[in-house]
Each structure stands twice: as C-alpha cells, then as structure tokens.
Amino acid sequence: xxxxxxxxxxxxxxxxxxxxxxxxxxxxxxxxxxxxxxxxxxxxxxxxxxxxxxxxxxxxxxxxxxxxxxxxxxxxxxxxxxxxxxxxxxxxxxxxxxxxxxxxxxxxxxxxxxxxxxxxxxxxxxxxxxxxxxxxxxxxxxxxxxxxxxxxxxxxxxxxxxxxxxxxx
Amino acid sequence: xxxxxxxxxxxxxxxxxxxxxxxxxxxxxxxxxxxxxxxxxxxxxxxxxxxxxxxxxxxxxxxxxxxxxxxxxxxxxxxxxxxxxxxxxxxxxxxxxxxxxxxxxxxxxxxxxxxxxxxxxxxxxxxxxxxxxxxxxxxxxxxxxxxxxxxxxxxxxxxxxxxxxxxxxxxxxxxxxxxxxxxxxxxxxxxxxxxxxxxxxxxxxxxxxxxxxxxxxxxxxxxxxxxxxxxxxxxxxxxxxxxxxxxxxxxxxxxxxxxxxxxxxxxxxxxxxxxxxxxxxxxxxxxxxxxxxxxxxxxxxxxx
Numbered sequence: 001x002x003x004x005x006x007x008x009x010x011x012x013x014x015x016x017x018x019x020x021x022x023x024x025x026x027x028x029x030x031x032x033x034x035x036x037x038x039x040x041x042x043x044x045x046x047x048x049x050x051x052x053x054x055x056x057x058x059x060x061x062x063x064x065x066x067x068x069x070x071x072x073x074x075x076x077x078x079x080x081x082x083x084x085x086x087x088x089x090x091x092x093x094x095x096x097x098x099x100x101x102x103x104x105x106x107x108x109x110x111x112x113x114x115x116x117x118x119x120x121x122x123x124x125x126x127x128x129x130x131x132x133x134x135x136x137x138x139x140x141x142x143x144x145x146x147x148x149x150x151x152x153x154x155x156x157x158x159x160x161x162x163x164x165x166x167x168x169x
Numbered sequence: 170x171x172x173x174x175x176x177x178x179x180x181x182x183x184x185x186x187x188x189x190x191x192x193x194x195x196x197x198x199x200x201x202x203x204x205x206x207x208x209x210x211x212x213x214x215x216x217x218x219x220x221x222x223x224x225x226x227x228x229x230x231x232x233x234x235x236x237x238x239x240x241x242x243x244x245x246x247x248x249x250x251x252x253x254x255x256x257x258x259x260x261x262x263x264x265x266x267x268x269x270x271x272x273x274x275x276x277x278x279x280x281x282x283x284x285x286x287x288x289x290x291x292x293x294x295x296x297x298x299x300x301x302x303x304x305x306x307x308x309x310x311x312x313x314x315x316x317x318x319x320x321x322x323x324x325x326x327x328x329x330x331x332x333x334x335x336x337x338x339x340x341x342x343x344x345x346x347x348x349x350x351x352x353x354x355x356x357x358x359x360x361x362x363x364x365x366x367x368x369x370x371x372x373x374x375x376x377x378x379x380x381x382x383x384x385x386x387x388x389x390x391x392x393x394x395x396x397x398x399x400x401x402x403x404x405x406x407x408x409x410x411x412x413x414x415x416x417x418x419x420x421x422x423x424x425x426x427x428x429x430x431x432x433x434x435x436x437x438x439x440x441x442x443x444x445x446x447x448x449x450x451x452x453x454x455x456x457x458x459x460x461x462x463x464x465x466x467x468x469x470x471x472x473x
Contacts (some may be wrong), residue, residue: 017226025220035218043228050233112211130184131212137185152178159180163204 274421333364
C-alpha cells in the first residue's frame, strides 16, 4: 500500500471510511452515549476530512479523524449528562439457575451500567475501548492522544471507582 | 486496602495480564479481587453499539458529492493557469495602483491599513493610498470628506487633504474636510496640522477648525469618539449651510430652502438613522418648517 495516496480520491476516502468509521463511532458513542448524536458527529468528521482532503495525509487520516471527532464532541455535547445504553448479549444459560440468582445477576448488570455512566468521560472512554472494543493500551493511547501510562492510570482508576460505586448503589 | 496496590496502574496491569506471579497471588487473596473479577466478567456481556456504516457513508457522499463533480470537470492545469493569472493581477494591482475606498450617501466604512492602523470613513468620503509607498515605509494617505483614524505606532503617518496636511506618529484623530470647512479632532496622542497659513500641534482633547473666510480656531472637547461613529452628527457653532450639507450626505437628499439665513450658527447634533427626527432637531431651535417629498426636503421660515 503506497503511503502517499491522496485522501481526495473518492476510492481512498471510502477505504479510510470503511477502516475507521466504526472505531470513530464507538469512540464518540462512549463519550456521549447517544447513537443519533454519535452518527452525526462521525458524519461531520468525515465531511471535514473530505473538505480538507488536500491537507490531510493518508497516514495521518486516523489521528485527524479522532482529533476532529473529539473537538466536535466537545463543541456539541460535552456538557450533557451521559446516559449510556449498551447492547447486551443475552446471557446464555446452559445450566438451570435459581431464579433469585438470575435476578441478582440482572440487578448487578444494571448497577454496573449506571456506574459506567457515572464515570468521568475520560475514564469511561478508556475503560470501554479496552473492555468492549478490546483495544490494547497502546492503541487507546494513540486514539486519545495520551501516553500509555496515562491510559493505565485511567483504567486503574475507572475499575476501582466502578467497584466502589456498585457497592454504594 | 488500596495501599496494597503497588501503584496507580495496578488494576490496568492486572487486566492486561501484566502482573508478576507474586503480585497476582497476593491480589487474589484480597476481598476486592472477587468484586473486580465480577465486574470484568460482566463487561463481557456488553457489545459494541450498532453502527449503520453504509447509511452514514451514503449521507456523507450526498453532502460531499457536489465538490467531487466539480473536480472532475475542471482539469488541474486550469487551476494552475487561473492562479497564475490571479497572482499576476494581484502583483500588478498591489504595486502600481492606488488602493481607494469610497463611501456613498449615508454609508460608513471601516478600513484596515497595511500596518494595522484603522480608519473609519463617514458618508460621502474617499480615502486612497499608494501600496508601494506603504511597502517602502511611507505612510501617506489622501482623504476627501471625513474619517476617524486610529494609528498604530511607527513611522510618520501623513494624511493629505486639499485643506491641509496632518501628520502623526501614533494616535487617534478625526478629520473632516469639505469645500469650505476643515476640522481636526485629536482623541489621543499628538497631531500636527499644517495648511498654507499655519502649523498647529494638537494634543489629546484639542480640536482645530478652519472655516473659509474666518480665522482658524482651536478649542477643547471631552468626547472619546467622534459622535458619528455612534450614529449622530454633532456641530458646534457651525453655519447652517454646513449642517445642511452634512444632512444631504447622510441621507442622500436635496434640500431646498426659502428665505432662510444659512449663515446663522447651529450647535447640536442630529441622528444619522432617522430623517424626520434629524430634521426636527435642526429645524425646531431655528424656527424652521420642513416638508419631505421623496428625496427633496423644503425648508421655510416658520413665521412666514
């Protein structure tokens, strides 16, 4: 793959889109917790890249997208309180479980969900990118434009806060 | 309990399987271990959000389409040719031709000069300068009409008018010049005014006025800005003739007057945005009747 492709080429643009759109979308969604808004921001970010295609190097497309997305997010929705709703895989139970246990499990998930929503935006994004998107700390560091060490700190903090919040709920 | 974790990345390293065996064994004995494990296991239930990639791509393409088509229609060399033409014309115009700004009836214009100085032009005024002069460091301007200057500090700044020249180093001042009238107000710093007969230096709060046929006067004022900036024309013992001239400039009207002594002096101000109000403020103290028909205003003496 030559490194000096022009982003202005519609084919290259589509290629970038198909590689990164999902990641960008998840990234915003973890921040704002609203699907429609996240979709709009992704759309705007890519349009921005298209309009600036002369200035954006192919190699730099990904960091460009994440930076623009982050800025768009900050401009628009930073101040709103986040309520996250995740898709949940129905837990397949092969064993027959005591109904009380199932209920407890369900309750725990709800608690966990609200605890995640209550995390700070920075911690939540790092935590979910790692746990849901299965990104490595290195990848997260690049996306969020921080050091790996900072990612680890946020991760550590996020998990310990989650535990404490769940106990308190 | 928290102290057991060697540092503030302990849990992160645990998740990444990056703990030493000793650390891990120790961690497993703590009461929190199970709770953490429960959270992490529960996280496995969470899925990535749905994302309709195709739909969003279509939306993006719709919005960017027009640009894409344009690119195909115009070959690249056209851009090059066009930009060369523009470049040449810019070079040509900027080096050889005077930059000119004019305002029409009732207009005002804010002009930024190449050195960052600002000029605000009042109605029916014209300001011009030669760009190559400015590049050489000569800050020369020509003014007809009225302008308010805010000059950046630097080399000598000269304004030429048919009634006299004004030169300064960095200051704020207002110049007004018509056929028979010449006036300079200094709002900050120092201004030197020169005409055929005299040289005057104005400091902050001083004004200079020369009306054709009269001796020049220097007087003191308090205002921080010329009143016309905020939409009013102000006069201090000025003949009615000049006041009406200004009124014509601001409203693009023709004033016809009968039996009126135009040499009587007027002190006051009129609005630059409401003609009726302006006419009232002028005519009432002077006992004048006015009638407006489209762009013609007729003035008559009230007791006739």
